[in-house]
Each structure stands twice: as structure tokens, then as C-alpha cells.
Amino acid sequence: MAQLTARFRTENRRFVVEDVPFSVPATSETTDLSQLINKLLAAAHADHKYVEFDFLINGQFLRLPLVTHMEMENISTEEVVEIEYVEKYMAPQPEECIFHDDWISSVQATEEWILTGCYDQTARIWSVEGKSIMTIAGHTEVVKDVAWVKQDSLSCLLLSASMDQTVLLWEWNMEKNKVKALHCCRGHAGSVESVAVDCTRTKFCSGSWDKMLKIWSAVPTDEEDEMEEAANRPRKKQKTEQLGLTRTPLATLSGHIEAISSVLWSDAEEICSASWDHTIKIWDAETGDLKSTLTGNKVFNSVSYSPLCRRLASGSTDRHIRLWDPRSKDGSLVLLSLTSHTGWVTSVKWSPTHEHQLISGSLDNIVKLWDTRSCKAPLYDLAAHEDKVLCVDWTEAGLLLSGGADNKLYCYRYPATASDVGA
């Protein structure tokens, strides 16, 4: 079979071609089809500039020769095949490489600032240009996770969770460029692996190796919470004062039977926690009840939720990224698995702007940019790291961040193309 009949369609009005069946070579690939569309567009508009396109057949990206793809997807080659085309997503452009002193355990970025947690027991604030703004020292152990709480014009609230079993709430005065530990959240009996702030920015939850999930208030206050343990020694007391007022959890959610590796707020009152006991549990933050459980068969390293497509993506101690529907009651239903990594997936993050895209970092030193419409191959491999990738983040401004065991934080600019904003 040498020729196939195809009809091309697009959502983007700029690139509409005539809706007639075209005969295209069966073995044509994306570049061939892209040239064909460009020729058609050039014939229609004199001022057309060359644009790379990507092609979708039945919602799946075309990555192979057309006929091979259709054979694999069991699409009849006898009929007219409808091919949707979108402007090709541009490769992320590397911007900065921020050097740290030690492994980077976590990263979270806002429009202007990047907050990283580091294995040298500090959290660091960087500007997006890669300038070191602030080093926050206070933990006595490795900082495992960091989170922004609130950003005002003058000051910022931020959180750092550490292996020393505490979560510290810091206030960063931007004018004076000073940080102050407002509260020391004590209560976990193991290293705190993950923190997440809710959408109202007044609460946060933390998951720890001691199998507990705790909800804390993120509002700074002046008085110290009463401590249950009376045996406070002077030495400890002094230390506590240095690190701010001690805070105790609002609620403790117990139910996991192994360490909790990742927590997030999927809704205003819904917490999602991934654990080493092979489950993702969804909790009601208000009542503290367990709402549902998704059961996998591997240890979960990381979980991410996209409000755009309402899916959970999980990275676990195997090569796959799995997509879950958190609303399904029966649980343990994997919608899709994205397989291309060769090591454990340590970190996943959905795109805040695009419902199909996510990035993942893995122990195989590669960060991959995925489109869920192409589950066999990622859109781009970002192979800059020289050691394990431990954390990834994606800001709304289109900044991709990844940090790892090579002490480097890589930033990539990923401009959202005009066509996929609405897509």
C-alpha cells in the first residue's frame, strides 16, 4: 500500500487547510506531513512562514511512519483517516544551571523566586535568573521538602521539611533580605518527607516516615502552642526559641502502614498521600476521614495532581509513570502508564497550564517531558543531569526546574505556544 487517504483538521484557525481528503504516502512521517501542510498553507497564504506541526490520530501522537502507527492502533487503512494537527511544541530551552553545595532534594518555584531544599541541611532562595538570594539554615538534618506558603509584596512565608522530624515555617522579609523562623512544627517521629500547602494558604499538611500525615496551621501567630511533653530540658528550650515557636498539628491522619513519601492538596478539603505501602490514599482534610484508596503494586515515590484534567500521576519504584483517576471508588485502576524511563521515577509534576503535559525525573538521570497523548515516547528528554534526578517542578510561567544528586538545578524555559493555550 503506497498511499493513504487522509483528511486534515486543526483547532487553530490560523492553520486551517481545505477539508478535502488528501492522498499521502503510507510511509510518511511527521516531517513529511508537516511539509505537506506547510505547502498547502503557503499556497493559501502568501505570507506564511514555515511552522512545524505535530499530528494526532484519534488523540494519539504520530511518532512512527503513518502506516505502522495505524497498524499498531488497529485503524483501518481502507477508509479516510482523520488527522488532527497542532503546532509542534517547541523544545524547552535551557536557561540556567544553578550550582548547589549538595544534593537538591526538592524545588518549588514561583514567578520570581525559586526555593530549593538541599542535603546540606539548608533551604535556598534563588531568583529565576539564577542569583542566590538567601540561604536558610536552621535544620539539623537534610531538608527533604520545601514549599511556598504566601507571597506578599514585602514578605514571604515558606516551609521547609527536614529529616530532623520538624517542619519550619519561615518568614522571609524581602526588603531586608532576612529570614526568621516563625514556627517549628514538631510532632512527627520520623523524617518529614513531604509538605503541601492548601489553596487557601492557611493550612498545610506533611507526610513523614513515621507513617503519619499531619495537618498544621500555616498562619503565623505570636503565642506558642502548649507542649504536651513536660520534660523540656533547658537545652532543648533554647533551641526551640531559636527556631521559633513550637507548633503542634491540627490533625493527625493515620492509616498508612508504611512511610508517606508525597502529599498534596487535590482540592480545598482533600488531601492525597502516596506511601511506601503501595497505596495512594485520599483523605478528607476537614473530618480526617479516609475517602478512598488507590492500590498499586510498587512503592510510590511521588504523586502529582492536575486540576485541569483531574488526574493523578504517580512515580514509583519502577520505570512507569501511572495516571490514576482519584474519583474512582474501586481504586487500583491505572488509566495509563507512561513508560520510557529506565530507573525509578522519583518525581512527577503536571503542567499547571496544559492538561496533557507533565514532567518526570528519574534515577536514570533524565528528565522527561510527556504528553499523555503519546504514552510510549515522551515529547522531549532533558538529559542534562549527571546523576540521579530527585525533584522537578513546573511553574505557570513555563519554567521547568529539575534538581538532583549532581548538585545542579537546571532551569528550562518552556514557552507555551499560542496554539496550545486554548487546546
Place this chain on the structure above:
Amino acid sequence: MEQPSPSGGSPELSDSEQSEESSVYSGLEDSGSDSECSGNGEEEEEEEEEEEEEAPGSPSGPQAQAPGKRKTLEDDSPLEGKQDLVVHDEYEEDSSDEEDIRNTVGNIPMEWYQDFPHVGYDLDGKKIYKPLRSKDELDLFLEKMENPEYWRTVQDGQTGAEVPLSEEQLELIRRLQRGNFGDVGFDPYEPAVDFFSHEVRIHPVTNRPADKRSFIPSLVEKEKVSKLVHAIKMGWIQPRKPKENVPTFYDLWAREDPNSVLGRHKMHVPAPKIPLPGHAESYNPPPEFLLSPEEQLAWEQQDPAERRPSFIPRKFRSLRAVPAYSRFIHERFERCLDLYLCPRQRRMRVNVDPEDLIPKLPRPRDLQPFPTTQALIYRGHSSLVRTLSVSPSGQWLVSGSDDGTVRFWEVSTARCLRSIPVGSVVRSVAWNPNPSICLVAVALDEQVLLVNPGLGDRLLVAATDQLLDSWEAPEEERIQPVRWIPAGPEERGKGIRLLVQHDKPVTQVTWHGKGDYWASVVRNPGGRQVLIHQSSRRWSQNPFRKSPGMIQCVRFHPLRPYFLVASQRSVRVYNLLRQELTRKLQSNCQWISSMAVHPGGDNVICGSYDSKLAWFDLDLSTRPYRLLRHHGRAVRAVAFHRRFPLFASGSDDGSVIVCHGMVYSDLLQNALLVPLKVLRGHAARLQLGVLDVAFHPQQPWLFSAGADGTLRLYA
């Protein structure tokens, strides 16, 4: 024959009447009369001839015919008058034929008079006396000699008188003696003449007029016929089937058992097919098949059974020139010998599919989860890593290396969190299995260090320190085999809490499950080799008075107060409470290197330097239940998983083999051992590969320490 035929009688009546005077016997005897009067009856000559033929030797004496005569007379009353003339003395003995009138006793058995002197009575009623037996033997003899009638003289039973037998009587006796009939004229071989013959006679047999019923139809018959007709109409009577004129054959083997026939066929051994002769066998082979002199010499020097080919190809001018086969007689003889000597019994070869002999093991895929791929490499040690141990929480890993450091790692990221330089080769590390105690025992040189790594819960770390510091020295100093030395401030800063100074190099430390007791193995051949310590009381003791050979490895039983001691060849199980040897397991290995106890407590595995892994079932036997030879080189370490039915062995060939070892609670079911996966990754260095293996306490993950200075995690 004697009875004259009634049909023939009536015509002869006229004949006899015609020739009345011709014969006295006429009319009495048909044949006789006919023969006599043949000349008279000319017209009936043919008939007479027939009769003559039928009765040839009929003429006989008048006496012999007497009974027949009488009968005839009685039957044929018309002839009566004529007979009177002939038998004049007919009534002389009319009273009784057999009666002797001289004796009147009648026809009775004469034995009745045996005991009497008389034998009867005469007509006058006088007794008839038996003749006197006055004659003696001499008289008898004289009479016998003189009387010529003596031999024919018999005694009359009725009268007792001696009567000489007449000639006729003698003749009768002789005839009877010869077996002949008494009657001379009787011919036993007379031809039989059927009274009724096949010939239809014109005259009826009787004169009786025909019955009336023979003229009217019979009602009974009519009834019978009508019944038959009705039955035929109704189809009850079927006409007889015409006989098929088909020749019938018999199946000779129909009764034979088919199995025996099949068996006979099965027993058939086809002769082996002999390959067709090739060019070399030809009488005129191509020259390349002919052997050169050297080849021929080599051929001759070979053993006759090994010669290839078994003959020497030779070339002849023509087929006519081919000589007779010289070994013909020899080979024929051998062939006969073969046939004669060959065993007639067929040996049944068991036809077993080799696939069936392989034990049916479940597929490894069905036994998930188990470690399959290498996930993480823990780099940092600069020399070979001898030993490792995982914290009970599964978050940390401790390893001891030849570079003189003990390193603590974060399991999930392979991050080395702490490194404690200890200054010499670390032989063994063991993390306290009690999750509420944060303590690691490190064996190096002649010391065992109890290290508090400061990882995990702060409270537990503090509690552990408190536990160790709360010891108070007893009043009286007890003599101990070791010295317990509290760590100095510098060492304390590194985490070391206590030093236990032995007198000989320590090779292994292991904790009891409760986390208070621990045991150390000392390299001290002949002396005390095992010590059991209690860390909270800082108390050590030597459990054995006598050491059982060179001790390789010791373990505490996870559930019972048992202590397992592996020496070179055997494993001894001691009961610590009763202080006695409970069991001795024979390993069948040359040199045991390592040992692990199943968390259930009933199974033990031992690795050995001769690359074997022995699985013991303590309930089953003191011999290994299974001896696994999967490794190519010495097995250095073995480990059981605490939760999953997995065990692993690390070897000098750089590989770790993970096996499924399911132990059933049912005592009757043996453990199921399935090799699952060979995990490679470690590079062999200095002839050493994997030196230690350990499982993650919760996840199906496996850690291995290698001679290449790395630790690896397989998940």
C-alpha cells in the same frame, strides 16, 4: 418267517388243497410245500421262485418243526382235520410238557428237598428216596474205567436216577457249547423280508371294510386347518425363510485377545537399516577411496572395532576377479552365535518424556514480587564492602568496608548520610532489630563498637543513649571474657557509645531479636569462639565450655530461645534455657560460610564456600532438605526476607540469586523452593564478588555489598 403271511395264505389254501397227498408237511410250511409242489403250480412259478430265493435252507426235521406246527394248527382251524393224522401221539404229554410224571412234587426248585432223604413222591404217594451214595472213590474210579457210558451219564435231578444222555442230547449240548442255536434247522442268517414293502399291493392287508369316517370330511381336521388358515392370515405363521446358500467361514482368531496380538506386533524388533553400499564398497572404487600404504598401516594398527571403514577398499579388474569373501564362514558362525546367545527377553525401556522428570515449578512471574532489576548503587566506599545491615524501619542502611569506615545510607536515594571512620577493617555490622532501640554493632579487629547512628526518631536515639548510660557498675567486679569500655568524648561525637574489647579478632556480630543480647564470634581456634553479651547490663559470657570446631557463623533463633552455631561442616542448635544441644544438622558441605534462619524459625539456609546452598527443615531431618548448586563460585552470604517468601545468596561470581522459598504451615507439605532471578551488577575483584546480602524489612528489595566497593539495591 414262521408266521405265514395272511395275504400269501389265502392263495396257498387252494394250492394245498390241490396237492393234498403230495406232502404231509404241505400247508404247514409255505416254503416247504411250495418247493414240493413246484412242478404242479406252473402258472405261479415266478412267484414260487421268488419265495424260494427268499427262503433257501428251509427243509428241516419234523421234530424241529413241532412248535411251529402247533401254532399253525391253533391258528388255522380249517386245517385241523388234516393235522390229526399226522401227529398221533400228540396228547401223550399233554398234561405238561415239562412235568416228569414219576415225581409228583411238580415244577418246584429241587433245593427244597436238599435236606431230606427223599426227593419227592411218586404217583402212589410213596417217597422217592435219593439213591444211596454207597460207592466209594475206588468204586467210582472202577466204574469210570469200566463203564464206557460213564462220561455221558448224568443224574436226573427229579428222580436221582442216573441217565445216560442220548446222541441227540449230546449233539444239542455240543451245539450249545459251540454257541450255535439249539435248533439245527434254524438259520439265523435268513434274509429279512419286510411285511410291508414299498410296493403298492392290489389287495388290502385286511378284509375289514373301510370306515364311514374315511368317506366324510373330518371336523377336527377342518377345525385345525381353519386355525392354521387363520394364523396364516393373521401373519402369526410366517413362511419359512428360504435358506441362504452362502458359504460360511469361521474367523479363526475371533476369540483371540486383541491385546496379545498388539503385543506381538509391539515385540517386533525391526532389523537395523544398513546403509547402502557406497563407492568404497565397490569392486572397482574410484582411486580416492583406495587407502594409501600409510593409511593402510594406520588402519591395521587400529582396534578392529574402531576401524573406519571396517574393510579395506580394493580394486579388481572385473567382477569376475573378485575372490570369495574370506571371512564368510567366520561371520556366519558369529551370526549364528549371536542368534543363539542373544537374550530372548525383551527389556522394556521406560519411555519417559524428559520434560516430565523436571519438577513442576510455578513460573517465576507468578511468584511476584521479588527483586528483578538493579535500582540504586550506593557509592562511597573506597575498598571492598564486607558487610551491610538494614535498619528495622527500612529507611537506613549501614555498611562496613575495608577502607576503615562505617557508612550510613538513606535507602531511597543512595545518599550517604554519615560516615564513621573506625580505622580498621570492618568485619561485621549488625543493626539492632528492635525498632525502639537505635543501635548498631560494628565488629572490627578485636573490638566490637556499639554505635548510635543518630538516625530516625530523636526520642528513640535519646532513649537508646539513656539505656546505655543508665548502667551502673555492680559492687563486685565480675570476671568477664571481654572488657566493656565506655567511649571517650571524641568517639562519642562520632556516635560510638561502647567498645567491647575482645582478646582475639572478632569476625561476626549478631543481635537477638529483642535487641538486648548479642553474640560475637571470635577467631580463636581451639579456644572460646562464641560470646554472648547483654548490652544493657554490659555483661558477657561464654556459653560453651568446649568449642565445636571452627565456628563460622552464629544466629539467634527468631522465636525460641535457641542459638544456632555453624561450624565448618555442621550446624548445631542449642537450647539456651536448658543449656543443651538440641539438634545437629549435617550440611553435606565442605565449609559453611554463612547462615540465615527463616523468620518462621523452622528452616535454616547455609551457604558454603563450595558454592552450595543447603536448605534445612528443622522439623524434617538433620540432613539438608534441598541442596542448591546455583552459584559458580563460593557462596559468601545468605539472607531470608522477613515478610516475603524470598531468600537470596550472594556469591564470589558477582551474582546474587533470589529464590522463592515458601514455607507452609501445614507440616505435611514440604517447602517450595523456586529459583527466581540471577541479579548481576557487582564486578568481581580480588576473586571476590558479593560479600553480603540483606533484604529490606518491608519491601521486596535486596541489598548486596560487593568487593567493588559498592552496595546495590535490587528492586
